[in-house]
Amino acid sequence: MAIEFIDDSPGITDATGFAAGAIACDIREKGTDRLDLALVCSTAPCTAAGVFTLNDVKAAPVRVCQEILFAGKPLHGFVANSGNANACTGPQGLADAWEMAQRAATATGLPASSFLVCSTGRIGRALPMPRILAGITQASGALGATSAQGRSAAEAILTSDTKPKTCTARFPWQGKTVTVAAMAKGAGMIQPNMATMLAFLCTDAAASTEFLRVTLQTANRTTFNAITVDGDMSTNDTVLLLANGASGVDLAKTPPAARTLFAQAVEKVCAALAEKIVGDGEKISKVVAIKVQGAKDDATAEKVARAIGNSLLVKSSWFGEDPNWGRILDAAGYARVGLVEEKTDLFYDDTPVLLLGAAQNQHLARWKEIVRQPRFRVTLDLRLGAAAYRLLASDVTEGYVNYNKSE
Amino acid sequence: MAIEFIDDSPGITDATGFAAGAIACDIREKGTDRLDLALVCSTAPCTAAGVFTLNDVKAAPVRVCQEILFAGKPLHGFVANSGNANACTGPQGLADAWEMAQRAATATGLPASSFLVCSTGRIGRALPMPRILAGITQASGALGATSAQGRSAAEAILTSDTKPKTCTARFPWQGKTVTVAAMAKGAGMIQPNMATMLAFLCTDAAASTEFLRVTLQTANRTTFNAITVDGDMSTNDTVLLLANGASGVDLAKTPPAARTLFAQAVEKVCAALAEKIVGDGEKISKVVAIKVQGAKDDATAEKVARAIGNSLLVKSSWFGEDPNWGRILDAAGYARVGLVEEKTDLFYDDTPVLLLGAAQNQHLARWKEIVRQPRFRVTLDLRLGAAAYRLLASDVTEGYVNYNKSE
DSSP: OOOEEEETOOOGGGSTTEEEEEEOOOTTSSSOOOOOEEEEEEEEEEEEEEEEOOOSSOOHHHHHHHHHHHHTOOEEEEEEEEEEOOOSOHHHHHHHHHHHHHHHHHHHTOOTTOEEEEEEEESSOOOOHHHHHHHHHHHHHTOBOSHHHHHHHHHHTOSSOSSOEEEEEEEEETTEEEEEEEEEEOSSSBOSSOBSOEEEEEESSBOOHHHHHHHHHHHHHHTGGGEESSSOOOSOOEEEEEEOOTTSOBTTTSOHHHHHHHHHHHHHHHHHHHHHHHHTSTTOOOEEEEEEEEESSHHHHHHHHHHHHTOHHHHHHHHTTOOOHHHHHHHHHHTOSOOOGGGOEEEETTEEEEETTEEOGGGHHHHHHHHHSSEEEEEEEOOSOSEEEEEEEEOOOHHHHHHTSOO | OOOEEEETOOOGGGSTTEEEEEEOOOTTSSSOOOOOEEEEEEEEEEEEEEEEOOOSSOOHHHHHHHHHHHHTOOEEEEEEEEEEOOOSOHHHHHHHHHHHHHHHHHHHTOOTTOEEEEEEEESSOOOOHHHHHHHHHHHHHTOBOSHHHHHHHHHHTOSSOSSOEEEEEEEEETTEEEEEEEEEEOSSSBOSSOBSOEEEEEESSBOOHHHHHHHHHHHHHHTGGGEESSSOOOSOOEEEEEEOOTTSOBTTTSOHHHHHHHHHHHHHHHHHHHHHHHHTSTTOOOEEEEEEEEESSHHHHHHHHHHHHTOHHHHHHHHTTOOOHHHHHHHHHHTOSOOOGGGOEEEETTEEEEETTEEOGGGHHHHHHHHHSSEEEEEEEOOSOSEEEEEEEEOOOHHHHHHTSOO
């Protein structure tokens, strides 16, 4: 049985029983009609799981989602806005996040505390609540399961992203079809343990909360948690997975093979969205896959990969298409995991750069070709053990700095 | 008794008995007559101490300096070149570094293994040894203790620095004068545990190796180790302190007060050079002093300060003169030291930004004035304990990224 993958799909409305409504309520207070609020709803009750930022400073909606998920009651969807992160907004922010979730429930006529809430955008500014609450009511009137409605929801959650990020994975199971459909936003503050990134996965499988949690956490580790644009972890990072059972497939009652397929579908969707997030990082020009192998243990491998992927000097040289391997080795060295220069191999794609610490300068012309590509691989073999880690990183550009001068 | 401080002094020739010679030997292989090699020599034997990069990848000259200092024999000076770091150059690089030290000894007619050696510049390229060796011989013929010779040495060690960095501190002791004279270079890879930074302190006091080591390490902690430009730690970072006793003051035989004055002089010189290094960071436009206080312990305070000082988003907003405190709080939060948003105070200079987590928006106009200054302070009070840490950081500019695209 194969998993069918649809890139740039309509997104969450691909999953049976999920409706979306997106509207413009001028959260940015700029008088434009840009879509900035999305409501997603399943009349059938859902189980759900979430992973969230590890930042000590958690935005109000993150805290509200964690409380709602902890309560473990059946859910019916979520409301998400862009333009304002509702972070560092104190008790008022918390009250506002609760009120958004509450309004989603009353507007759809569904039970209280059955909607999750996410926000992304500027930190430290109170939400324009009257417009947001009116917007949620309006969005509930615009709910529908068409492709256009799915696409509008994916658009409404964007901030500095240049394009919507959606995909769908499906697989057949005993005459039925299980769908995992998703949308995400990214762009800045993209690093360890996610970023100002929101991702929403909706599936029409039925599944236990515990199974969803394990599946999402497992997928998250090698996808959303293994990307970096700027090394900044946000206050709002959230990935949600909702399962409404509308496909008629209950993963708690199938043979293990169905659960394996489902986990693969979730991983595929997360990997595709994570790659889209890095590829659409603010003003970036390159996506580089950093693989550190031969490490003593996983933590060591990850530490070295992140030191390389977050080095401003390494990232600047990628922007400049300069095969400056000295900066890569320098960054790996200051991760201080016991790298031994004389044991270290380094490759651009499959071309040797260092073998046992010695530069293979005869390949210089080929190195230059490789780093001119929009995507390439850096493989560092420490030759100290068997652990490996893969991190997807972007370069840093003058455009990034200019773009982030002010908001 | 007061310490006299002379900023932008002639540098190391201010200390009695230290001669300098600087020459151009085209280490960059660009056919220019830019000064790129400095020889510093004291005919009277010196005790010495050094602090070095903690990078796993240590350049050949760093390894050679560590071996020579470990041997503990009397020293007579050092040779330093710019344009090539002699890092990641394998066994040949190590042999070359030893040969440079050796040539300095033979050219001056002083004992073998009595010269230290430092290099800074591009990583991963073999030194042009014939020109360097001829250069050392030539420099030994140009040795002298004039101000002009001190200034030439300070110029020869520069890489992307826009200006030489020198200063001198002196204090009287029982009719004699003790001088600590110094020069440094910085500019890129400036972060934790130093950077591609070299600093040389020469004093005409006599002192034990152990006293020099403790004094230098203590000063280093709050000066060279507490600065960041780009968060990248180099393979070559070195600070050396040489003491030749030519002033006639032997710190091993004075009352403690003289040692205290000496330690203060060393600290003053290190602090001044560290500030010059950040202020002359590659294409930077601001120097920001980050003070984290009210932390549970020193390590926690330092971790938060470094998270803020190395955040690409924070640094970009400084460049943009945007008082974006949300990014500062976000960075402090992802340091993950248990920050409690509702307890946290934040100030730009002495103006409140957050008090107990609540934004003091009535001061917005003042915040904007402060962040427009070329230098300002950010104070974050966690209100969790009594520990504090101060880090001197720069912004990041489009110019930095453009400059570092290639070398």
